[in-house]
Amino acid sequence: MQARAKGIGTISMTKLCYFCAGVECTLVDLYAKCGSIKDAWRVFNKMPSQDVVIWNVMLGGCAMHGHGKEALKHFEQMCEGVQPDDIIFICPLSVCSHAGLVDEGMCCYASMVTDYMISVKLEHYTCMVNLLSCAGHLREAENMVMAMPCKQHVAAWMVLLDAYRIHGNVEMSNTYAGGGNRHLHENVEWQRKEKRGLEALLLATAVGGKCHKADEHVFHICAFSSKSKDGDGYR
Numbered sequence: 001m002q003a004r005a006k007g008i009g010t011i012s013m014t015k016l017c018y019f020c021a022g023v024e025c026t027l028v029d030l031y032a033k034c035g036s037i038k039d040a041w042r043v044f045n046k047m048p049s050q051d052v053v054i055w056n057v058m059l060g061g062c063a064m065h066g067h068g069k070e071a072l073k074h075f076e077q078m079c080e081g082v083q084p085d086d087i088i089f090i091c092p093l094s095v096c097s098h099a100g101l102v103d104e105g106m107c108c109y110a111s112m113v114t115d116y117m118i119s120v121k122l123e124h125y126t127c128m129v130n131l132l133s134c135a136g137h138l139r140e141a142e143n144m145v146m147a148m149p150c151k152q153h154v155a156a157w158m159v160l161l162d163a164y165r166i167h168g169n170v171e172m173s174n175t176y177a178g179g180g181n182r183h184l185h186e187n188v189e190w191q192r193k194e195k196r197g198l199e200a201l202l203l204a205t206a207v208g209g210k211c212h213k214a215d216e217h218v219f220h221i222c223a224f225s226s227k228s229k230d231g232d233g234y235r
Helices: 002-015 021-034 037-046 052-064 068-079 090-099 102-115 122-134 138-147 154-166 170-175 179-205 214-231
Strands: none
Touching: 021 037, 021 052, 037 052, 052 068, 052 090, 068 090, 090 102, 090 122, 102 122, 122 138, 122 154, 138 154, 154 170
16 A cells, blocks of 8 residues: 555656645645655645645644654644644644543643633543543543533543443442433443444454455444434434
8 A cells, every 4th residue: 555655646746747735635645544654744845835734634644653752743843833723633632642641631632722712622522531531530531521512422431431440440430320320321331332342343354464344344334323323322
């Protein structure tokens, strides 16, 4: 895939007399998704200007292929000359969440809200809940969930309840099975089973390090069933 991407990039850069913005963006996206980060940066740096959209593509590619710290560094660089939006903030928050960078994640979140006056979306809340939960800051994570506009967002609650169990607070996890939270608890348990079933199916279809095309159908089936169950799924 990387070889094909480089071939396409070579043809595009040598056959065109000048760079078209659309071609540049497409090449950056292609290289980034294929893991050719150096080539993506090469094309990116040749662009006459970079807006928040192309920055989002570039930073997302870095994060996707294990260059999280590089993505954070370049995000700070971007903020010096480009106004970030709510979408691009998902990238540094996700990086901090997966890397366990609590202080950096909190600073990023605070900057988004106070410096750029960006309204917090469900994706931002979920990243922060995951970051705080995995680091053992369960009370702060719960406060974050309760601050969400949709307090029955299954994905966020699943992260929090799993964190309670991992950190030995099974009693707190079980409290959400009673009272008015029973419906939420049932949805969380159902989504957890769906996740385990998906992982088992993917493992079963993987042979010699290669996955069959059935994997794609598994994702579509699980996504459809998540939306179909009682009209709920991920809210």
